[in-house]
Amino acid sequence: LFSMALQFLRSRWFYSQVPAEDAVGPGFSSPKTRPSLSEVMSSKRFRGVASAVVGLLFLTLVVHNSDRISAIRSLSSSPDKESSQVKSVAGQNDVDWSRYAYVQYVTDSHYLCNSVMFFERLDHVGSKADRVIMYPSSMLDSQATEGDTVDAKLLISARDVYGVKLVPIIVQRRQSADPTWADSFTKLLAFNQTQYERVLSIDSDSTLLQNVDDLFLLPPTPVAMPRAYWLYPEKEILSSQIMLVTPSADEFARIKAKIDSAGKNDYDMEIVNTLYRDSALILPHRPYDLLTRTIGGDHTEKYLGNDEEVFDAVAVYNEAKLLHFSDWPVHKPWLDSPPDLVQANQPKCVVNDDAEDCTARDLWLGFYTDFRARRKRVCDNLSSEKTSDTGRRS
Template sequence: MRLVSKRRIGFLIFILVGVFSVCIISRCVVHFQYNEEIKYYKKFFQQKKDGLQEIYNPLEIKQIPGETIDDLYSASLEKELKNNQIIEWSKFAYVNYVTDVDYLCNTLIIFNDLKEQFKTKAKLVLLISRDLLDPDTSANIDQIKLLLDKIQAIDESQVIIKLIDNIVKPKDPTPWNESLTKLLVFNQTEFERVIYLDNDATLRSSLDELFFLPKYIKFAAPLTYWFLSEHDLEKSYHEIKFKEKQPINLGSYTKVLANRIRKGQMIYNHLPSLPHSLYLNSNNIAQDIISSTSSSSPLFYFHGSKKVSKLKFASNLMVIKPSKKTFDEIVEDTLPKIINKKDKYDMDLINEELYNLKKIIYKQFIFFRKVRKLFKPEVLVLPFARYGLLTGSLKNPKHYSMISNDVLGYKNLDENGDEITRSLDDAVTYSKYIHFSDYPIGKPWVYQSVKDFECNVEKEKSRGLELEPQACSVWNSVYESYMQTRKICSV
């Protein structure tokens, strides 16, 4: 009996070793095959991209410079004038959501600026919690109704106010327990494209140009640049210049892109790529593609990784092509995974499930391998200094170089190859959307005056922060402008 048992155990061990060996060999074969294919396609897109029209590079996540966004917008306006191709602005919308009365004034400010100052023709959509209009639960019902009347009066036909039910994280006492309500923006399917804006920010210029990103793009947003170190940036410049053998001067890209836009040619493959070192785990793309396989794959159990890089999409400004399919996926699949998890909110859902940078590369390449000519990319990275600048960066000298070079891995260089830097005044002028983020300082509307929280060189020095007077002056001016504008909300 003992001999039989030993034989059975030995046989089981033999089987397990065999299965494990097959898995390892299979993975090595797949790894080799991916490596060879990736080498081929990298060379293919480098050599052939000028002549390609409907074949998109799946091995990169692309960044779009501000100048290129403007060129696309200008081309669309020019077509309207020359070819009588009327832009249907009713298909576009700016969207805010409000679940807290303290934020409602900011929607009024933003919508009023979009209509009166920046002359947008797009719809202005407010998603407001129906709880705020319930007289049994809302202590500020009269103030809310007056603000809503002001918002609607901006333009009766252009402003759309929708009552919504909050998406609430149960047993979460934090101020962000209703932030998942933001995900309802993905369900605004009556519009072809929407620009979602958090309203704890100041809007300094029109964003209409973002409606005219390439039509195949379903999601575009700036990145969380504030998580990057100087070492990360230097590594990214080195990768582009030496590993990819591409110029780091952004001007060499924008000139080519402008010419292609004028000629009506495809631009995607010519856009600057997001350096792999900023979001992948290794220098080997094939390794990361295998590691990003879904948990349903046998390979996952040996080498799979769900780790999210520190560089993610910010969720305070998003350009979205609403889709029932995407929203159903959110409600039925991704939301249940996160709603009961501690410290997981809207940005986590977007970056861990919907638009995980690592998973994007995997999905793009796998789909491209199957149906090369049917593949179209869905995401773009927006320049963060223009569309996602934090007020905190104006008081952080470590961010100043990034503010001047907000297409990561590339620099704005002059004819002599010297870096072109923006002053803080120029940076604020360049920025179209600045998010109030200065922890531990609160949001500006909790104060009576800028004097209650203003930047002062000596005060900042006592906190260990060495600042030039200009930094405080520029930072204060952003908040002073907002506090002045906020008077529109007086009721």
């Protein structure tokens, strides 16, 4: 491009050479000759054209390498090297979001309310993917326009207000000492939602803090899960609190076979680890799977992934996208915990520069206060119901 511009200048740019007195007589005009290369390059016209050519070259370079520039920016801003595969959804206007869905599973009224709260959060953060709720068929006919029970009204509200698709199911139950964990087998029906290319199954005892639609754009894989960082590396297992699933008949057949042969103390987490621990794509737990008790100081080095970075509860919270309630023996946030139990297990204040710092404690207490306030606002009648302690999942 540069040489073409130079040739253009030399072929059209002439000047009058000053003749010697004995070479030109009266009445003759001076002959026109081509300038030398150095003369062309020192001219103002050349500098102007050269600047335009350089600008055009730079613009061409940017256009042809925009994807690489974007990737570099993404890598430089990533808090965890594993998240480099996660693409931002910003500007992804050509994505057919109807191929993807968030899937919630419900086994009773309490988890139904949690799931509706989760869909409210999806709506709040502007998620574009479909929303599906799998619920006991006894709660509501999926085509019903009105209901006379709290469960039915909540399901209709989820459908009409938050655009949730209702999928009635038969709850997957097994003989076990803990019915809540046994009911969690229902979660694995996500592998059978073959009407979608990909689904995200997220436990409803969580608070969605930021949009996570970007996970749907990860490289193809049967399942993607984060490590259970609070157990790692002593126990190298995956967490089923958030699972990116590629539904298929073959994978669901494998899941179902494992459910049928599972032992009395085997649950969804054990099943998916047996099948996928060595083959799953690893989601970065930071920022996609933060436990509330980590804010209180438990397993902070494991969450950060190193022993050099100083744990900053506010910074960790601000970068987190999903917060999972796990503070046993403190009960789940929709259940009442005795005040002395809360006080004994809440994060402790620390003294920094002769001043008391209660930031972690205030954040932690705020998680529970916010959850209860949203539960009352979204679910109304369910918020005041007294229940036994069944919310012990980590």
